[in-house]
Amino acid sequence: MAEGAQTIHAELIAVLVAVTQGVPRVLTLADGSALPEGPLEPTHRSLQSGLRAWVEQQTHHPLGYVEQLYTFADQARSAKAPPEGRSISISYLGLTREAAPQGAISWQDWYRYFPWEDRRGENKREPTLMEARMREGLARWDGGDVTRRMRVASAFGLDGVAWNEELVLARYQLLYEAGLVHEAARDGRAAHGEPVPGTPMVADHRRILATAISRLRAKIKYRPVVFELLAESFSLLDLQRCVEALAGQRMHKSNFRRVMEGQNLLEETGKFTSGPGRPAKLFRFREAIRAERDITDTRLPTVRT
Amino acid sequence: MAEGAQTIHAELIAVLVAVTQGVPRVLTLADGSALPEGPLEPTHRSLQSGLRAWVEQQTHHPLGYVEQLYTFADQARSAKAPPEGRSISISYLGLTREAAPQGAISWQDWYRYFPWEDRRGENKREPTLMEARMREGLARWDGGDVTRRMRVASAFGLDGVAWNEELVLARYQLLYEAGLVHEAARDGRAAHGEPVPGTPMVADHRRILATAISRLRAKIKYRPVVFELLAESFSLLDLQRCVEALAGQRMHKSNFRRVMEGQNLLEETGKFTSGPGRPAKLFRFREAIRAERDITDTRLPTVRT
């Protein structure tokens, strides 16, 4: 940080999220191994508008909410960069609804990349087979070191620490350091056991995805952004299922209702669902909320049913 | 976002914060009108390490905590950029302790730029003269428009809405739109009254500072980062004063103690303060916490004494 400019190559990377029938999905290149990215065009007024334009052209669907995630410029990233310069990647999180993918892109269940992050199926708290294997590998890595052991415990909710669904990145990072994800082997790290299940991605894309999930899981707790993922009108259960899909955790039904209804975020449409069981009221988000998304608080109840 | 690279100029901008005797301060160029910035050097391994190196060289003081804030690339910013290309600015928030400034830099009270953000002095909730003037200007701007009026109310805590200290950026943005800060006039916006008190800064530096304050005020509530601003050992009152300085709000003493002591973040040093009044226990932050900053939760009590 002193004098002189240099040639720099800038790319945008997008993590586009949709939730379809209880499955949180992310837009990827066709085979699911990479996030969509492309160079920053001179024609774009701003980063945000550049990204918006590109996404809407690709997906033919409006992009509801966009948020900047992180900017990377490590030299490790500059493989594709000009010889003398370096490459900067600016990543974004975008919320949208799923549309038929065009061309070489496809929607993938994000838990495909992070199977351990989906805890909606768990009942009596018997660890899954996968969890058991993961713990073994991590234990082999900590090898009794107290600091390491504590990091593992607080990230994965062991030794009496509660599971925190926001720590997606911390968990991925730890698995990477322990050599338990494929990317670690690829980057030449020592492994401490079989890789944990979960599809790898190109370069650091899986880490970027983890960052996005962390951010989103945190954000839905205090800002009304979930509604960008839902249809125009929805029942309280639809809303709950959507939140649960993102958080990877089941929630208490009555409490969820109580919290949501007490916040003046929703208004009734006057219509009802049909189908098996008692019809549910359909709601929509109050339009004023959308305009003040950045200012309006939201609360969500915590875990389990 | 399609093909072709271009020449891009990248800069780092730092918002360095320290708290000295109840005053939150920010490192600026000597006259206080700009934040320190400089081009990204090819020698830096990563953005973060580049910033760290630069800051430590300038201030001769270690930089405790660093966090990326936001990356801008609006064409409005590219005045200094190469003719055909554009300029990207990556901004950072850093926490440190104040040291004698070297060369052309100086520490400034951040409330100098945002006088309305300091509400520690307020007692009976009679609006300040400044506040009254500000409200007038904002009312002139909303001109009865319901949406505008609501934005103002929720950002500034009017019409029964509670003041939210995190909305620093929203408030600055609103004042800018209403033409009530100097930068607005400079950029050729229509004014709706006298500019509100508060020193302007070059380009969008004041907005960046607002972003930093927002982030920091939010962060101290859930991550243990305050201790980067405190001396090695401190009393509970020192800690409280530091948090209050950042939040711009006074807090309830007993409740502050209760929350801080119930969290296992602190450990006693065995020493005590001296001076007027009963000596206070001196604490330090548990070292393990520093290592797991990104994982460990913190809670803070809310407002007022």
Added chain:
DNA sequence: CTCCATTATACTCAATTTGAGTATAAATAG
């Protein structure tokens, strides 16, 4: 040495918010 101003620390208590249930209502499928 005593009293006072000053700050620290310990308790108290009501109001609210949470977590976890149970009970009742309104549909559809056979």
Added chain:
DNA sequence: CTATTTATACTCAAATTGAGTATAATGGAG
């Protein structure tokens, strides 16, 4: 018309919060 399914309404104890009051330990003034 009965079982099944989902929605919605209540209940209740535990925990957390907001706002105080009471007591303890200093240094300084007289």
